[in-house]
Amino acid sequence: MSSAIQEQERERELGHDEFDPIGTLALIGIYFLILASMWLFMYFVEFLGNGPTVVGMI
């Protein structure tokens, strides 16, 4: 894709201070929730529920 096309499609020019990546924050917030819940699930359900586990010499 040439930059000529990009220029055509660009509707406005945003600088650093005019741009708040709120969409990014929203997406990554969802990712955070998925990661945290999947981690808990994997550790406490899948791993600890997986039968005999190696324990220390007691």
Place this chain on the structure above:
Amino acid sequence: MRISRSGLLILIGILIPVIVELRTLFDMLGIEISVAGTLLIGVLAIGVIVFWATLPEPDDSDAA
């Protein structure tokens, strides 16, 4: 067309993992969906999207 053909392709592409992982997710919650069931859900979902995508534009043109 409501969205471009490439948009439709991407949408279907992203839908497939959602359907596949939805089945895994439901199983983790104790709800089991069979392969045929998953296929049915997938075909229905894709069908609905294709149907929606091919509806005529509601207002001014944005055709691709």
Place this chain on the structure above:
Amino acid sequence: MNIHRYEKLWLVAALVLIVGFIATITYGSVGLGIAMIDDEAETVNPEKLNEHEDFGEPGVKQVGENEYEVYVRAWQFGFDPGSVEAGLDPIEVPANSTVTFYITSEDVIHSFSVVGTNINTMAIPGEVSSVTVEFDEPGEYGILCAEYCGAGHHTMEGKIIVHPEDEYAINGTDVETGNDTTDETEA
């Protein structure tokens, strides 16, 4: 440096995640007593396992009231004891016991992975993996080698049988362990 406030927020969230992960693992180690395979066991000479005090006669040994030690030699392509397919005994222990496996390899790197459990260790020639496990329920487990060890790798498997406690006391000690001893003296 000019860092956007959302990015700072994410940085903090990411650090919380990372610290949370480490905390969970630490809880597993300290709170639940999940131990890692470590360097506690002595090394051995893989060429001279036959002369080794314990690995010379691999098998199950009772060392306490409910405590057992199992010495296992991994080789291309089986476990001794364990590989029933190769004509060897399965590993047999009673339920409600604490079992420490000592695993080494006589040739290449293998693994000793008990299917459907968290018992999983590498078997490295020269090194000994010591793995302590509590078997609460009777049952049968498959063992497989999960580390590529040569052209017959996919045939390398074994079996652990956890007997009900009362049956093991009769069959186990008298018959199974007895068998082991005679076998090994003959060999």
Place this chain on the structure above:
Amino acid sequence: MGAYIDHFPREAKLIRSAFYTSFIMLALGGIFGVIQTLHRTDVVRFIDSADYYTVLTAHGVFMVIAFTIFFLVGMFTWAVTTSLERPLEDMSFSWLWFLMMTVGAVITGVTILLGFVESVDVSADVLFTFYAPLQAHPLFYIGLVLFVIGTWLAGADWFRSWWAWKRENPDERIPLPTFMVLTTMIMWYIATLAIAVSILAFLLPWSLGIFDHVNPLLTRTLFWFFGHPIVYFWLMPAYMMWYLLLPKFAGGRLFSDPLARVVFILFLLLSTPVGIHHQYMDPGIAEGFKFIVMTNTMFLLLPSFLTAFTVVASIEHGARQRGGDGYFSWLKSLPWREPAFTGMALAGLMFAAGGFSGMINAGMNINYLVHNTLWVPGHFHLTVGTAVALSFMAGSYWLIPQMTGRRLASKPIALLQVVLWFVGMTFMANSMHRSGLIGIPRRTAEPQYQGFEFEAALGSVSELNAQLAIGATLLFLSLTLFLWNMLITAFNKSAESPGENVIPTPLSGPDDSPAVLDNMKLWTAIAVVLVILAYTLPLASIVSRGGLLGRGGDAFPVSIDYLALFAQVALESAAGLV
């Protein structure tokens, strides 16, 4: 202004050669990949199971050594020359390292492939990890050494360009693309030192019969000293594309140049002192060392987390400049019909999923659950197999026209190709992760055992296998489309301007960041100190326990003829015991 080839015709030729070589390796790796999947899932078996490991070694080495690194050298040459705006200092030197890498790759590749020819007693079925005492033919190691030295010289070439540029521009900040190349190469020099020691001091003399044995735990630890940073070596060119090209394709600008620098420095510092996390299940390494390595590994998540934000924000910037709005609806304003953009965006999405399974791998004790199961290849097919490979393929749709001046043969097919890869990998990765959780091992020709069965939590094992086979088939189809498109493009008569070879300036430029970020000597020193801290004690302990050259144990050359011998010996010893 113009395409890359208009500025740097000589360099374009070199880069083209590197890319084409990497595509050939990708084609070979892909063929072996699909054969392997269909064999292990018992869908189509036309090779002997003993040959499976030759196929597997070839798939691994061609994909993760040859395909990725040949692409990397092309990409890095592009980055250095473009951002310093100067040609390479000496083309004959550049061709020398390229030639050396090629010769090395061919020697190693042929040695592996000779494993199929029973009449020749040469083979290297030792997989990508070549753990002793499994022993490959000496040529396997020699080829690897040549290849790695080739990459060292390539790095020297880029450093040379930078030094020459610095003499002329003493007060300027290092341009970001060059900065990324330099930090990645420093990491690579540190990492490959271990594999050089492992091969030159131990494995090669041993395979030539000079030593009788080696210390298997030592060479294994040295492998992972190198083996973890190599995953970042694959990943950095993909990261580079996400930082430099993806914002451009999205119609925006990189959100933050200083944070990009911080990310690459973190990778330089933390990539190497973490290798022992591949050895959580190894005896002979104390639990304390494993714990330290785990904390390092977890902090290595940080640069990837930062990247996720910066890159998504850069894309969002593009979308908003194109008129996008709202919390999520800006996503619709992205140029989804551009295969270069879509491919990289999907690759990034898959990387987010792969990041999750990587966190599980990194967790010290939860590793018992997944170690050496199919979960692990599931993880790295999302990372190197998609985040890296799909980004490379997507990037090629822009880079190859830049290097040839020819028009991309078919954009619609390119778009279909990247989506197909994404869908295929969904099936494959889902199946692999789930199979791993029920204990199905990786690196196994036939995971069907006599004495027990795997119990699938959901569906059945055959269903998981079917999913895996469908995934592999779709991926192979996608790969074929890619290679076909590249082939037609390479011979495309229609020469159309492929657009400007320009990297947009970041929103927040390098002047916002402290100059210390550009101090390569400082970061190298810190990286070395961290490696010394992380590795001295474990290595000393391994050597004092097992001896520098081990305490005995035969070598096991891998060749099919030996199988019969081993089976016989095994049966005899078993019979002897009973």
